[in-house]
Amino acid sequence: MKAVIFGVTGQDGSYLSEFLLEKGYKVIGVSRRASTDNTERLKGVLDNPQFTFMEGDVTDYISVSRIINDTQPDEVYNLAAQSHVQTSFNEPIHTWRTDAEGPLNVLESVRRHAHNAKFYQASTSEMYGKTVDPDGYQRETTALSPQSPYAIAKVAAHHKVGLYRDAYGIFACSGILFNHESERRGEKFVSRKITKWVAEFKNHLNDGGDDAVFPKLRLGNLDAARDWGYAPDYVEAMWMMMQEEKPDDFVIATGISRTVRDFLRMAFSYIDIEDWEKYVVIDPKFYRDAEVKFLHGDANKAKEKLGWTPKTPLSEMVKRMIDADIKTLQCSNPIPS
Numbered sequence: 001m002k003a004v005i006f007g008v009t010g011q012d013g014s015y016l017s018e019f020l021l022e023k024g025y026k027v028i029g030v031s032r033r034a035s036t037d038n039t040e041r042l043k044g045v046l047d048n049p050q051f052t053f054m055e056g057d058v059t060d061y062i063s064v065s066r067i068i069n070d071t072q073p074d075e076v077y078n079l080a081a082q083s084h085v086q087t088s089f090n091e092p093i094h095t096w097r098t099d100a101e102g103p104l105n106v107l108e109s110v111r112r113h114a115h116n117a118k119f120y121q122a123s124t125s126e127m128y129g130k131t132v133d134p135d136g137y138q139r140e141t142t143a144l145s146p147q148s149p150y151a152i153a154k155v156a157a158h159h160k161v162g163l164y165r166d167a168y169g170i171f172a173c174s175g176i177l178f179n180h181e182s183e184r185r186g187e188k189f190v191s192r193k194i195t196k197w198v199a200e201f202k203n204h205l206n207d208g209g210d211d212a213v214f215p216k217l218r219l220g221n222l223d224a225a226r227d228w229g230y231a232p233d234y235v236e237a238m239w240m241m242m243q244e245e246k247p248d249d250f251v252i253a254t255g256i257s258r259t260v261r262d263f264l265r266m267a268f269s270y271i272d273i274e275d276w277e278k279y280v281v282i283d284p285k286f287y288r289d290a291e292v293k294f295l296h297g298d299a300n301k302a303k304e305k306l307g308w309t310p311k312t313p314l315s316e317m318v319k320r321m322i323d324a325d326i327k328t329l330q331c332s333n334p335i336p337s
Contacts, residue, residue: 006058008042054067085148130292219281223259
């Protein structure tokens with residue numbers, strides 16, 4: 001089996017590459033050209049003879065078309081995106097081109113050059129916005145009400161997947177993934193911002209530093225609630241969708257919603273600090289222009305049809321993220337001999 005992954009250098013792309021290689025796939029990982037090395041997350045697969053790294057840009061139809069035509073893949077995963085919500089308010093045109101036009105370029109390339117290939121689109125829980133079903137969950141049938149340029153672009157791509165599936169007979173599916181984090185999460189995201197700060201603070205205290213002089217952790221809305229899962233569990237769900245006989249869309253979530261405040265409590269508790277509030281400052285600049293306050297996914301369809309369930313509790317994920325950040329920081333700032 002041969003798979004093309006657009007957006008391979010991101011968190012999900014790196015985990016999916018490892019997962020597929022373990023399944024015996026030949027993997028072609030695609031990422032747009034960068035002026036600096038952005039393959040850090042791929043260090044575990046770059047030397048694998050079954051892995052090929054290619055430059056390509058989903059916003060360039062010619063580039064995408066060439067890759068699909070030349071590689072003739074069995075499966076195509078589009079994970080390429082401008083995925084930071086707040087950034088989308090600052091860069092709405094770039095976000096639209098990447099997150100709405102990009103998937104269309106991939107879908108059209110599959111339709112024209114590899115019609116039998118299966119296609120996966122990375123949709124997002126942000127598409128729900130403020131909409132919640134009466135029972136407090138969001139699921140595949142919940143109305144979409146996007147609250148950001150990022151979410152609007154993702155909704156457009158989500159509908160395009162359905163159109164190509166119904167009108168052109170493409171095996172095209174969308175994974176409506178709720179927030180999923182890991183040691184490889186980008187540092188702009190609140191989860192990684194917290195774990196990295198906590199790791200730095202822990203190292204500071206271990207070195208005999210004074211907690212009073214350490215810069216405070218600056219965050220926005222601590223009451224925003226998210227359904228957080230572990231990224232390696234979620235990429236398995238992507239693959240499972242692609243093994244179905246008929247394409248469909250699936251919500252992937254833990255079914256447990258926690259606030260940023262809860263995440264903070266877990267992170268500080270791991271380093272044995274309970275009075276964490278004195279180390280955190282609420283900064284209005286980190287509030288979103290249109291806040292999505294609550295996300296809570298119902299993944300029963302994925303459980304029943306795919307046999308998928310999340311494996312990693314949030315508390316374990318937080319520990320892994322902090323441990324990884326502590327290790328990274330210690331390696332980058334080794335203790336003098």
